[in-house]
Amino acid sequence: MNTRRVIPVMGVILAFVAVPFSFKPDHVSPLQQRIPEGFPPPVYDYKNNPLTKEGFELGKRLFYDGRLSSDGQTACASCHQQFAAFSDFEHVFSHGVDNRFTLRNAPPLFNLAWHKEFHADGAINHIEWQPLSPLTGDNEMGTTIEKAINMLQDDPFYAVMFKKAFGDTAVTSQRMLHALAQFTGYIVSADSKYDRVLKKQDRFTEWEENGYRIFQQRCASCHTEPLFTDLKYHNIGLALDTFLNDFGRMTITGESRDSLAFKTPTLRNITRTEPYMHDGRFWGLSTAIDHWRTYSVSDSSAHELIRNGTPLEKIEIKYLISFLHTLVDSTLLSDPMLADPIPGNRIHQPVLGH
Amino acid sequence: MRLVSFLMIGAMSCSGAFSLHAQEAVTRVFLNFVNGVGAEDIEADKTFVNGWGEEFTVSRFRYYVSNIVLSDTINRTKIEFKDLYFLIKENDSLANVAELPVARGITCHTISFVPGVDSSRNMSGAQSGALDPLNGMFWTWRSGYIMAKFEGRSPASALQHRMFEYHIGGYEGAHKVTDPVKLVLPQALAVTGRDVYITIRADANNWFKGTHDLPISDYPACTAAGPLARQFADNYRQMFSIQSVSYK
Numbered sequence: 001m002n003t004r005r006v007i008p009v010m011g012v013i014l015a016f017v018a019v020p021f022s023f024k025p026d027h028v029s030p031l032q033q034r035i036p037e038g039f040p041p042p043v044y045d046y047k048n049n050p051l052t053k054e055g056f057e058l059g060k061r062l063f064y065d066g067r068l069s070s071d072g073q074t075a076c077a078s079c080h081q082q083f084a085a086f087s088d089f090e091h092v093f094s095h096g097v098d099n100r101f102t103l104r105n106a107p108p109l110f111n112l113a114w115h116k117e118f119h120a121d122g123a124i125n126h127i128e129w130q131p132l133s134p135l136t137g138d139n140e141m142g143t144t145i146e147k148a149i150n151m152l153q154d155d156p157f158y159a160v161m162f163k164k165a166f167g168d169t170a171v172t173s174q175r176m177l178h179a180l181a182q183f184t185g186y187i188v189s190a191d192s193k194y195d196r197v198l199k200k201q202d203r204f205t206e207w208e209e210n211g212y213r214i215f216q217q218r219c220a221s222c223h224t225e226p227l228f229t230d231l232k233y234h235n236i237g238l239a240l241d242t243f244l245n246d247f248g249r250m251t252i253t254g255e256s257r258d259s260l261a262f263k264t265p266t267l268r269n270i271t272r273t274e275p276y277m278h279d280g281r282f283w284g285l286s287t288a289i290d291h292w293r294t295y296s297v298s299d300s301s302a303h304e305l306i307r308n309g310t311p312l313e314k315i316e317i318k319y320l321i322s323f324l325h326t327l328v329d330s331t332l333l334s335d336p337m338l339a340d341p342i343p344g345n346r347i348h349q350p351v352l353g354h
Numbered sequence: 355m356r357l358v359s360f361l362m363i364g365a366m367s368c369s370g371a372f373s374l375h376a377q378e379a380v381t382r383v384f385l386n387f388v389n390g391v392g393a394e395d396i397e398a399d400k401t402f403v404n405g406w407g408e409e410f411t412v413s414r415f416r417y418y419v420s421n422i423v424l425s426d427t428i429n430r431t432k433i434e435f436k437d438l439y440f441l442i443k444e445n446d447s448l449a450n451v452a453e454l455p456v457a458r459g460i461t462c463h464t465i466s467f468v469p470g471v472d473s474s475r476n477m478s479g480a481q482s483g484a485l486d487p488l489n490g491m492f493w494t495w496r497s498g499y500i501m502a503k504f505e506g507r508s509p510a511s512a513l514q515h516r517m518f519e520y521h522i523g524g525y526e527g528a529h530k531v532t533d534p535v536k537l538v539l540p541q542a543l544a545v546t547g548r549d550v551y552i553t554i555r556a557d558a559n560n561w562f563k564g565t566h567d568l569p570i571s572d573y574p575a576c577t578a579a580g581p582l583a584r585q586f587a588d589n590y591r592q593m594f595s596i597q598s599v600s601y602k
Contacts, residue, residue: 048479125497128479132487132494145488173488177480252496254529254580 028052036190038226042113044127044185049178054165059183061161062176064340066347068148069141071097075347076134077340079106083333085269086110086187089350092280100139103246105280107265108273110189110332114227120262120278121248122233127185128177145173152176187338189268191331204326211323214316222264233261237302241279259301268327285321293317383550385452387442388597389415391558396445405563408570410508415558416443416491417502418471419452421534424462433460439471441484441491462543466536469591470501473532476525498523498579501531502590504561511574518570522586524579531587537596553597560593561586
């Protein structure tokens with residue numbers, strides 16, 4: 001090869017070097033990340049995925065589009081409904097394609113930009129990677145990345161949306177995942193009565209106040225404010241379900257000390273996300289809290305609060321439940337910006353009311 | 355024709371975007387990976403024999419190459435290629451060339467690289483190019499790249515279809531399989547105006563026998579990070595050798 005050819009060829013090859021995507025179309029409308037007052041800095045800050053109205057709208061449509069799945073009607077939103085704080089309303093396990101069930105209870109989706117890891121066992125290490133798990137899971141959306149990309153490529157409507165968001169019509173897995181993270185990371189819950197009380201815009205009732213005090217003494221070390229989770233994994237002494245054989249965090253780390261440890265769920269919107277626990281074994285808040293009241297521990301690896309805790313009195317549980325009701329964020333549950341954008345959308349999902 | 359193939363290598367190997375002004379005093383070093391079993395090259399439908407006398411065929415033999423470093427061990431200088439990720443596939447002559455732009459005038463004595471993807475890229479979200487999960491080298495049920503993939507069939511395997519399947523990954527803690535490989539060049543390499551072609555041979559037989567004894571009959575599958583994956587990685591890290599160095 002002669003040297004005159006070298007320079008242009010080099011230019012082309014180097015243009016493909018794998019640095020984070022940094023394209024910034026000049027016609028997009030930047031969107032400000034929602035960081036509520038009093039929240040710590042988010043883990044995910046959109047540095048490599050600039051948040052825009054166009055990217056967010058694309059992500060939202062993807063979230064609500066059942067055609068990404070193998071049966072054409074199982075969307076992300078099928079198991080994560082807004083009215084249930086983006087959990088699966090009153091489902092112990094969620095329904096995937098081919099009448100299959102998930103292994104775990106679908107978690108609510110909000111404040112995800114503050115999470116370093118996802119799933120009850122922390123299997124997923126980044127908000128952008130998260131959608132690949134339900135997308136490709138045989139018992140969830142049951143498809144392949146390739147099929148999903150092909151569907152999007154063949155849809156002229158998406159061509160327009162990808163162009164608006166990213167400058168051209170190319171559909172890549174990275175763009176799809178970036179767009180989804182623009183939507184999911186934007187779902188924020190920080191407008192409950194509790195939040196308004198902290199801002200002195202509202203007042204707790206006496207029972208709520210009592211409950212908050214009990215919460216702070218007895219619950220807050222794991223359900224840490226303001227996210228109401230410490231984002232860590234704990235064995236709270238839930239006996240192994242021998243049908244599911246779900247050992248939680250140990251599946252990922254391979255460490256026996258992580259056996260039956262599951263990520264602390266947030267308590268925000270908790271009244272909208274029953275049944276409770278990673279496998280949805282408890283219906284009702286009082287039943288879930290009863291686990292803490294009545295449990296006598298034989299499992300020495302269970303969390304120390306379980307082993308050494310003082311049981312709650314019945315009246316304390318009532319106070320606590322009053323307080324937990326103040327964590328419902330009605331703004332999140334009805335925010336039109338997060339609602340299904342597809343007119344007449346017929347995805348598989350439960351419907352509230354009517 | 356050569357021009358076209360180089361463009362394709364670039365497109366298949368890596369992606370993303372940044373602009374680099376044409377640098378005149380730059381030449382290219384090509385690392386050409388050739389995958390074989392013993393003295394033979396890997397080909398579909400060919401039967402090989404490993405160090406345990408087990409026959410096998412190969413359907414997939416893929417691995418990432420990243421974090422390439424050319425070192426001058428005398429002057430203690432080095433050139434690092436941090437953002438270049440290559441996916442080497444069986445004997446795909448287009449994909450299996452890692453092209454490195456190198457300033458003229460440098461000398462190097464060793465080449466090192468990670469046979470896989472560093473922790474950082476495992477944890478930084480959606481990637482493109484060689485790291486696109488579309489390439490089938492990413493675990494979706496549990497985040498992390500499959501650093502190396504080796505699949506085939508062997509009468510020694512008791513699994514269905516007599517298959518063996520190794521998907522090796524793990525990017526953190528005790529599961530980490532991303533220790534670099536260091537190869538010493540047969541003689542000092544002086545980068546002048548001419549392109550340099552370094553052929554690196556990978557011998558698949560090292561997977562089965564090396565630091566650890568891993569015959570197919572005992573270990574027909576390894577598809578998750580963990581102690582066994584580490585053993586396979588310890589073995590395959592030794593599969594690389596420099597076959598030739600030439601100037602063009």
